[in-house]
Amino acid sequence: MPSVKPKRFTFLLLDHFTMLPFSAVIEPLRLANRASETLQYEWRLVGPWGAFATCSNGTRIVLDGGLSDDVPVSRDDVVIVCGGTNIASQATKPVLNWLRRQSRGGATIAGVCTGAWIMAEAGLLDGRKATIHWENHDGFAEAFPEVDLYRSVFVNDGNRLTAAGGTSSIDLMLHLIAQALGEAIASEIADQMLHTAIRSDQDHQRLSIPTRIGVRHPRLAAVIARMEANLEDPISPAELAADAGMSTRQLERLFRRYLNRSPKRYYMETRLARARNLLMQTEMSIIEVALASGFSSPSHFSKCYRARYGSTPYRQRGTGTTGTG
Known part of the structure; x- marks a missing residue:
């Protein structure tokens, strides 16, 4: 050369x-x-x-x-x-x-x-x-x-x-x-470098939902994808179930069988994880974080956040542990 x-x-x-x-x-x-x-x-x-x-x-x-x-x-x-x-x-x-x-x-x-x-x-x-x-x-x-x-x-x-x-x-x-x-x-x-699968700019960062949750169930993966795409405006379990072609009771059984939690709880945990990232990485106010995570009431948001993470959103923001680990 x-x-x-x-x-x-x-x-x-x-x-x-x-x-x-x-x-x-x-x-x-x-x-x-x-x-x-x-x-x-x-x-x-x-x-x-x-x-x-x-x-x-x-x-x-x-x-x-x-x-x-x-x-x-x-x-x-x-x-x-x-x-x-x-x-x-x-x-x-x-x-x-x-x-x-x-x-x-x-x-x-x-x-x-x-x-x-x-x-x-x-x-x-x-x-x-x-x-x-x-x-x-x-x-x-x-x-x-x-x-x-x-x-x-x-x-x-x-x-x-x-x-x-x-x-x-x-x-x-x-x-x-x-x-x-x-x-x-x-x-x-x-x-x-033993990098056996070269990815392109069309490849996504995270594992597919079935791989991430350790369950290969198409309808469960579809419901979770719908949840993740609608964190700011949560969709009711009844609507999620109907869109997936099942009853609300069937949806409940599906989540409990494979994820050991209700759809409501799984959705809540996903929304709170988003709220935590926003608290740590932005200067958004607590109410703005709450709204961006699907909570219309700051007090309800604070209560749910504390139950999940053992700390209020106000105290969590004060820890200063931001960014990627």
Whole structure:
């Protein structure tokens, strides 16, 4: 393969970034150099603090520099924002301004795990397609309605790239490497990483409902999918049953047999899980969270929340345990 100027990636490591997606985006670059037997890619690590960045598991990564003009980024570069927990607190003015400068300079901006949140805060995803880790999806959708949000493992929207985190970051990088160096090299890298099923931007983040609940029952899966699609405006058990072609009593028996709970309880737990994510990841008021989770009464919401999680929504928000683990 002829010698070319290596393409440069700049990794912005935010405090509490998650290790797995970071490893998943940088390792394919190393393996691409190895597979092509030429220096196709080079990279450097920067962060708000300049000296090192601490990931969510406590490991410290030594950085090549901070967010200053002595770390120039060209229009051919790719900047990858590596996010993690407590992501909203990482949207500081220096970070957002630095990202905006790189965008104005023509660089491609990418985000992995919760990196899309910072991109959205910087205004870089307005009117664009994006994805984010499923745990942060609801909070992101509420905070940034101007972003066209998907549940795909990754999204390629021209000079805006986002991956949901975890191993989805491998899929994004293999997609980019295949475009630049060919499918054969991308497949060789996947084999080296024992990544035997390369996913596309059409693949969803989460397991199918039957796999998730450990039950392969089409009508049960259909009812649960309907519940998950209607958390803000819950559907009555009678309507769920009728749409599934069964009686309410049959629906009750189905849920108790396979999930050991009533449809009402399962629906409630799903709505409360959404409420918890919104509390942790947004600045929405308690009443706004309640309404977005299908509760018309704040007092009823608080009572149900405490019964489920052992704490009121007000106290839960004060714990500060936000973002993806």
